[in-house]
Amino acid sequence: MARTDRLFRLLHAMRVLPAPVTAARLAEETGVSLRSIYRDIDGLRAAGARIDGERGYGYRLVEDPALPPQTFDRLEIEALVLGLAEVGRMGDPALATAAASVLAKVAATLPDRSEQHLMHAVSHVYRFRERYAPAVDMGTIREGCWAERAVAIRYRDRDGTATARTILPLAIVYLEDRMAVLAWCCLREAFRMFIADRIASVEATPASFRPRRAALLRDYLAELSAGRRTSQTA
Structure with missing residues (x-):
């Protein structure tokens, strides 16, 4: 795998997985060795990525330089969280995974204060069963x-x-x-x-x-x- 592709996969894994995420979990997610994970994290930090954490504890991507900064007001953030939460509970596993990925990518591009608003939004979706239940993979x-x-x-x-x-x-x-x-x-x-x-x-x-x-x-x-x-x- 080309190093550029590997770094993009690592960044995506750090956006999506709950923080702090261990190097072992990152290695499992990206299909590379622990040694490669440590080396790639050092490389991302050298390139300007803000990654908190260390070996034996876990890592958290604070700021992702691969994406431009996003500006949303608080109500827009609430709408984004609510809409993606509804998608996640519709009963289509592929769309649910995509919704979680979108939310993680957006969070990675927000300023710290806006990211906190997103992570602690007041709007939630709760359903006791999947809204849609297709018999086949859509x-x-x-x-x-x-x-x-x-x-x-x-x-x-x-x-x-x-x-x-x-x-x-x-x-x-x-x-x-x-x-x-x-x-x-x-x-x-x-x-x-x-x-x-x-x-x-x-x-x-x-x-x-x-x-x-x-x-x-x-x-x-x-x-x-x-x-x-x-x-x-x-």
């Missing part, structure tokens, strides 16, 4: 949206009938109590909303529909706004 569908590639799904409709579908995924939406995929259904040749917890399996395909996603999504949203029957739930 990562493949999310990647299909990003890459504008069709995905093959096995789906159970509102009557419990199982069908195999190829869809052009356009967006993932979070409704009041369920997650859904907005898509063009190649079987029905129409826009459909697929409820995530009715999707039994999902598989990527090589079929591309680029660059049509933005236009298709715009048309679908227009149909939803107009309340047209063709925009029904599958």
